[in-house]
Amino acid sequence: MQQFLDAALDAATAAAQVIRDGYAGSFRVRTKADASPVTEVDEAAEKTIKAVLAARFPDHGFYGEEFGLDRPDAEYVWLVDPIDGTKAFVRGYPMFSAQIALMHRGELIVGVSCAPCFGDGETFYASRGGGAWRVAGIDARARPAVPVRVGRAESFPEAALSMGNIATLAGEPRFARFAANVIPRLQRIRGYGDFLHYHLLAGGKIDAVVESDINILDIAALAVIVREAGGLFTALDGGELTLDVRGVLAAATPELYRALARELR
Structure with a gap:
């Protein structure tokens, strides 16, 4: 290796x-x-x-x-x-x-x-x-x-979330539900974008990332980094990262990941 x-x-x-x-x-x-x-x-x-x-x-x-x-x-x-x-x-x-x-x-x-x-x-x-x-x-x-190590946030009131490239997601009904049910409950929401929100996630500075309209080359390296820092990183629907991935969900802890995933599916 x-x-x-x-x-x-x-x-x-x-x-x-x-x-x-x-x-x-x-x-x-x-x-x-x-x-x-x-x-x-x-x-x-x-x-x-x-x-x-x-x-x-x-x-x-x-x-x-x-x-x-x-x-x-x-x-x-x-x-x-x-x-x-x-x-x-x-x-x-x-x-x-x-x-x-x-x-x-x-x-x-x-x-x-x-x-x-x-x-x-x-x-x-x-x-x-x-x-x-x-x-x-x-x-x-x-x-x-x-x-570097991810943070420990397990719930929305503890969590800082960064969102990126949400053009496709914003047109779906689940985004309206997400906006209504999650965003008001978060400690902070930002859109750091590109490499930066994944560096921040891996380093424990923010707690989750939701991103659409990407391809595997945008996030492959970052997925390895976040996972090795202790976080979870999947396709937006919870599936494995493949060459066809178009959206991702990453979070610092299993509890926060599951909470976000429930609202996105």
Whole structure:
């Protein structure tokens, strides 16, 4: 497991430097078929990540946000979003991260989330059975890591919830019920978005996340991190995280997870 984690951390560090250099300068932006933006920095970062991983594990598959699937039937498949939060990157605010996860026969086993321009940089990482860790900066192999753990909130009055990308969910009857039955009872509700609310959840700063309109590349690495920090992380309907996932529910404790799930189903 350590060799996979080390490779992911090295790939994230290499990509983070590419992203930092691009963020500081000018770059070309185009619009993809789904109307989302992509920059030459996204593409360069993904190529950098793939080069690092392919050099060490040439038999592994690779699923990248910008260049798609390569060897999808391999026993091990890397899931990569080189800049999760491209809209923020384009608009010049630092709410984006490089996401790298490893899936083994359908199970997520390694996750690295590196936010290179968030303050001085911040990296969270985890591997199955190895706990979750935070490093200040982009080079997680060169700096001391601090273990992170989710909080202890078990009920709505104790809980801080962050919601993201709720466009689809907001049009469903269950959201009206959720808004009426849950939101007034929470200690706090925010919309931190992208990597940040999952970093905050893993570190015990907030207690739950509800997010729709995502894909597996947005959350694969973050799911490993939150789970290894002691939290629960599933599809929005409670199912397993698959390549087709479109919404997620994550919470610090089983009690809070169950309470939120009841209101969302």
